[in-house]
Amino acid sequence: MSSQMVRGARRRLGVVASGVAGLLVAGMMVAANAQAATGCRVAYAVSAQWPSGFTANVSVTNLGDPINGWALAWTFPSGQRVTQAWNAAVTSSGSQVTAANVSYNATIATNATVSFGFNGAWTGSNTAPTSFALNGVACTGEVGGTATPSGSLSPSVSPSMSPSVSPSTSPRPADPMATVAAMQPGWNLGNTLDAIPDETAWGNPLTTQAMLHYVRSQGYNSIRLPITWSNHHGPAPDYTIDAAWLARVRQIVDWSLAEGLYVMVNLHHDSWQWINAYPNDRTNVMNRYTALWTQIATAFRGHSAKLVFESINEPQFAGTSGDAESDQVVQELNTAFVRLVRRTGGDNATRLLVLPTLHTSGEQARLDALNATFNQLGDPNLAATVHFYGWWPFSVNIAGGTRYDSNVEQDLVGTFDRVHNTFVSRGIPVIIGEWALLSYDYTRPGIIERGEFLKYIEAVGHHARTRKLTTMLWDAGSFLHRTELRWRDQGIYEMMKASWSTRSGTASSDQVYVPRTGAITGKSLTLNLNGLSFQGLWQGSTSLTNGTDYTVSGSTLTLTPAALTRLVGNRAYGVNATIEARFSRGAPWQIGVITYDPPTQAAATGTTSAFTIPTQFRGDQLATMEAKYADGSPAGPANWTSFKEFWSNFQPDYAANTIILKPEFFAEVNDGAVTLTFHFWSGTQATYRITKSGTSVTGTT
Incomplete structure (x- = not known):
């Protein structure tokens, strides 16, 4: 977010254990001019070892005058070789190895330490090197050493401190693919720590241990903690994070880890509050960015490897020439993030770091730009992240996007194929850091029809699972009732849960x-078997009778007149009964049996700021609305389509028996006549005509 790094062939390895396999300390002298004081220490630690491989960390402490530019040399005594390194540029010639500084750690001040690490290969034995040279000078452990010929460095390490880890019991270094797979499925604590100015400002309650326990008990393996830091730190140049805020973040992180959850933290709304100014204010933004991530990384460097850092949420920028330049800006910030986190040391040396694309977009150009960043960094412990909110017309219900159709399916499959082919197929894990539909909101019912949303959920789970993508549900309060600790719609949760491991059957509709x-008369639905077999219909615990209550011919399910007559009862408007289709696996498909009459409407007068259409819904539900001028051209906002956006332009009020036309709709309607066509889920269409004159509006049927 060099040469192509081959990740796909890397073996899946276990998590690094806390024990250090071996520690070697060498005093060494730094070659400098005759007047400079020189000297340093090296700590070489084998942190993990397994048959044929190992991980080592090296720390160099400068005891003399500051140096700018360094190269550490040693000879492997047992023919080991470095296979991958971080925080240093490593070259080898036979058993002789040189690790040189990279751009961000070239300077080592007096008594300062620089660290790097690597994965290596070994056969026979893994004896640690016993002598080192920095900038061509052998170590003596004292300030004022002298140069030693290459290849004959005098040892200053006790042989008794050589590694003694048994390959059969040693922990293995973390495999990012395995780590990300273990995070599936994930859940976002949305609109909470990211809320401005504080945790409860956007309507959610304070986070509790009980809530996190519930999330874990429901099968979630990871939690993303979106965090906005911009209101919780001091001024330049230190940008010191408020102690109370950092303590609260740490508390929630620790509670989550204690529940066994993986945890991902980030800079969230900072992305559009101040990071977006980076192209025209590089110094100030980078200083702030560096200060915040350095403090965050330092605060958590001793935490479990199950804590994951994500650089920026949905990066976006002002003042660039376009996406290509913005891609470069994302690369700069992602690169700085990786390097500054790594140099904080501790467990951050190998912690999984997550890098986004520009806008967290799944477009191929954005993915290619992030892939170039991975290649440049050459860091083995990185993951990519994008967000997915579906095909936009369906996600917000505009342009007739009321159903989960081929457009929605193609958008989903295309996006997931692109991220799989760009990253996963090459061994780079992918986290869908947020997913849902943009306008699915329990406070705005009806924008997304429930059955169509269930189909989308089922498909997202299936296509993510088969492409080895980890998904993290964006939940700002619409799914989990955080106070009562229950799902607002249990059926939606059950469909999500089933999708984590299998397919579920659906149908052309969840309404009859x-x-x-x-x-x-009989009513038919088309079954979407998704490779499963149909097992029958149930009403509660009662099985309906095949042949009497329903018939199945191929993929067509037909409810008989006799069954429908029994199910509708006295035929009161609305849902009279709920039945469910069951399949060989997965969640059942609920079907509401609804009594209705075509809705009716009446004349009305009002203004552009307050206009409602009297509507007797009579058991029916509104799907969408069209608006056209007399010449047939679209009226109102989004003038490229006659189908207007649900809720932002129009809104049904079933309790009041009205449809509200919003000021936002009239703001882009010309004076004169407009024909509205209301589409209902029963298939009924109702035509209504409005006339706008200035701020006055009249309506007739």
Whole structure:
């Protein structure tokens, strides 16, 4: 977010254990001019070893005058070789190895320490090197050493401190693919620590241990903690994070880890509050960015490897020439993030770091730009992240996007294929850091029809699972009732849960509409088996009878007139009964049996700021609205489509028996006549005509 780093062939390894396999300390002298004081220490630690491989960490402490530019040389005594390094540029010639500084750690002040690490390969034995040279000068452990010929460095390490880890019991270094796989599924604590100015400002309650325990008990393995830091730190140049805020973040992180959850933290709304100014204010933004991430990384460097850092949420920028330049800006910030976190040491040396694309977009150009960053960094412990909110017309219900159709499916499959092919197929794990639909919101019911949303959920789970993508549900309060610790819609949760491991069957609709008057006829739905077999229909615990209550022909399920007559009862408007189709695996498909009559509307007068259409819904539900001028061209906002955006332009109020036309709709409607067509889920359409004159509006049927 060099040459192509081959990750796919890397073996899946276990998590690094806390024990250090071996520690070697060498005093060494730094070659300098005759007047400079020189000297340093080296700590070489084998932190993990397994048959044929190991991980080592090296720390160099400068005891003399400051140096700018360093190269550490040693000889492996047992023919080991370095296979991958971080925080240093490592070259080898036979058993002789040189690790040189990279751009961000070239300077070592007096008594300062620089660290780097590497993965290595070994056969036979893994004896630690016993002598080192910095900038060509052998170590003596005292200030004022002299140069020693290359290849004959005098040892200053006790042989008794050589590694003695048994390959059969040693922990293995973390495998980022395995780590990200273990994070599936994930859940976002949305609109909480990211809320401005504080945790409860956007309507959610304070986070509790009980809530985190509930999330874990429901099968979630990871939690993303979006955090906005901009209101919780001091001024330049230190940008010191408020102690109370950092303590609260630490508390929630620790509670989550104690529940066994992986945890991902980030800079969240900082992205649009101040990071977006980076192209035109590089120094100030980078100083602030560096200060914050250095403090965060330092505060958590001793935490479990199950804590993951994500650089920036949805990076976006002002003042660039376009996406190509913005891609470069993201690369600069992602690169700085990786390097500054790594140099804080501790467990941050190998902690999984997550890098986003520009806008966390799944477009191929954005993915390619992030892939170039991975290649440049050459860091083995990185993951990519994008966000996914579905095909936009369906996600917000505009342009007739009311159903989970082929457009939605193609957008989903295309996005997930791109991220899989760009990253996962090459051994780079991917986290879908946020997913849902943009306008699914329990406070705005009806924008997304429930059954269509269930199909989307089922498909997201299936396509993510088969492409080895980890998904993290964006939940700002619409799914989990955080006070009562229950799901607001249990059926939606059950569909999500099933999708983590298998497919579920669905149908062309989750609604069957039966007229309130007249003869009742059979009603058919098309089953989407998704490779499963249909097992029957149930009403509660009662099995309906095949042949009497329903028939199945191929993928067509038909409810008989007799069954529908029984299910609708007295034929009161609305849902009279709920039945469910069961399949060989997965969640059942609920079907509401609804009595209705075509909705009716009446004339009205009002203004552009307050206009409602009297509507008797009579058991039906509104799907969408069209608006056209007399010449047939679209009226209102988004003038490229006649189908207007649900809720932002129009809103049903079922309790008041009205449809509200919003000021935002009238703001882009010309004076004159407009024909509205209301589409209902029963299939009924109602035509209504409005006339706008200045701020006055009249309506007729």
